[in-house]
Amino acid sequence: MRILLAIATGVLLAISFPRFYFGWAATFALIPLLFALEQPGNRSSLVSLKVAFRLGYLAGLVFFLLLLYWITFLPQENLTIPYAMFPALLLMTLYLSLYPAVTALTSVWLARRGAPLGLVFACLWTLFEAVRGSGMFGFPWGSLGYALAPYPHLIQFASYSGIWGVSLWLALISGMVHFYLSLPWSSKKVGLLVAMMVVLTIPYAHSRVVLSARQPRAAVRVGLVQPNIGNNKWQKAVRDSVVTVLLEQTKQLADENINHPPDLILWPETAIPARLPREAFYRFRVEDVVTQTNVPLLAGFPDGEPLSEGGYRFTNSAGLFLPNQGMVNRYDKRHLVPFSEFFPLPVLNRLDFGQSNFSSGDKPGVIDNLSQPFGVLICFESIFPGPARELSREGVRYLVNLTNDQWFGDSAAPTQHFYMNVLRAIENRMGLARAANTGISGVIDPYGIVRERSTTFIQARMLVPVELGRELTFYARYGDWILWVTGGLVFVFWGLGRRYL
Missing domain, CATH: 1.10.1760 (Arp2/3 complex 21 kDa subunit ARPC3)
Structure with a gap:
């Protein structure tokens, strides 16, 4: 029994x-x-x-x-x-x-x-x-x-x-x-x-x-691109077509809202299957579209920085592109997925299970080049309360989550992953926009209410209002005080x- x-x-x-x-x-x-x-x-x-x-x-x-x-x-x-x-x-x-x-x-x-x-x-x-x-x-x-x-x-x-x-x-x-x-x-x-x-x-x-x-809040207009690209995007033979899909979706999103253009457009995590800062052919194409549409773009990409002692430092990154300026800011993911993006035990690095070999970034994902600063969470980072709280304390007004949940297939994982962002919005009382390669993309308001969301494994683009945070919440100020109370209980x-x- x-x-x-x-x-x-x-x-x-x-x-x-x-x-x-x-x-x-x-x-x-x-x-x-x-x-x-x-x-x-x-x-x-x-x-x-x-x-x-x-x-x-x-x-x-x-x-x-x-x-x-x-x-x-x-x-x-x-x-x-x-x-x-x-x-x-x-x-x-x-x-x-x-x-x-x-x-x-x-x-x-x-x-x-x-x-x-x-x-x-x-x-x-x-x-x-x-x-x-x-x-x-x-x-x-x-x-x-x-x-x-x-x-x-x-x-x-x-x-x-x-x-x-x-x-x-x-x-x-x-x-x-x-x-x-x-x-x-x-x-x-x-x-x-x-x-x-x-x-x-x-x-x-x-x-x-x-x-x-609830009272109406000021908001920014954020465009979300869900390209629905398969895992074959890493093959050189299809990289050009992947980039073309992203650029076409971006131009269409801007053209559809030409009278009220977005303040920012988001691409998902590693949307560009190339080391964007170091591969001029793809970087120029992205910069050209950003200038044409006159809309800032936050693009996800992998990067590999050459090291003076040889080899590369690989990162899972997001870069902000501005019209006529190129990439002006970037964030390298800090909280990596163990055994998928890195091996936590150095002795195991010699084993090859198909994992990535990323290095962690060294600063929070604060992007402050626009009128309203925002914070970037890449994939796995949004399931932890700490990174979003840190961004809130750094003064951001809203959060964005870039992810690629294509790995999960048609399972419950994309939905579970999406809804964890609800807690990040409530904890910090600020809106959150999410761009996912195969879904779920959408927007969550500061009260955790899902205002718009896509379905999975379809190509989609949407323009969503993302409400801004006003002041630090009690949780943002004092963190996990409840755990001390729980221990006392x-x-x-x-x-x-x-x-x-």
Whole structure:
């Protein structure tokens, strides 16, 4: 029975995310695992630490296998080892499942010393999610709070707490329900029921107040080009045609809006399959179109800077082109994807799995050459709260996300990736425009509401208003303060449990 309960938690967590869109399941997804950590028929007795670890690990295995199945969609032509994506999915799942396993183990250890299991579990779940999303191997994909990204009318408080506050809220709902059901009937249950209703309803009420008080904001007009180019763009035989598609789409977008031209046009991540600053033929073509349309362009491209000691320093970059001026500013991606864009362990660099060999940039993606400065997030960077917050503190007025999600195929990954940007918009209260090679491209307003979006694997272009940020949010100013509060709650619940339970 305990095994089935752990599996149920894994399934409920997985269906909380797109494409299932059962975000409501995230409010009670952790409850089955919590009951699995108790001995059958005796809720005051807990399983051993070894069993707790195994149950948490099983829940994690089920969750991450179902959530990250799209890793197997990685095109085989990009791999030097056939079918390497299948062991990659397995290894990644085995690693990520350690976090719910350690959460379960630590929660049982504390519960044996008087802490209420459900409440400390909720706090530890949030803390270990934050640990999972940090550092060189950080991967916050599937963090509980992202399950509510399609429902911005519930999560406006993220402008204070960030993504981890949303995760804590959802985990606490599960923890409080478990705690309530575990207590014998007494006046304490009435008070706990009232507390549960308060925790459940305050964020919704706050969001209603915030959304009803919205005022029109100043906006810039941003053009998005979704070229829908296949992975064969890296072949020399098709590079010219790829560049031609981008230039034609850009000219058409400008011509369609000649009376009210865009303030900026975005191309996706590595849209140009050439080292644009160093390959004059392609750079001149881009500069010519920018001058013809008289519209600034932010273009994604790979670059390779020759080093004095030999070899190249490769980067995943974005450059701003201005009419009659060429490229005037650029950003080199800083937060690279481990094992895809670089190997985090130098000893493994000799192995060739088809990965890139990019180097990280050394400065944030602030582009301040236009009337309204904006911040650039390339692909993977938008799933982390830190880079966008840093850009907000640097004074940008809106965010742009350039990405190429073609690798994910027709899976849930492009949708999951797109909706994580909702949290970045709310956390920093500024609009976000997104250009994706095969979709999803679109615009999100400062309240996390998706104002326009494309579908996947079609060629598209659109002109969207991107609302500007006004002042730093509480979250932008103070960052992940909620994690310190969450850590403190662990000790508060432990102390109260030892005294009153």
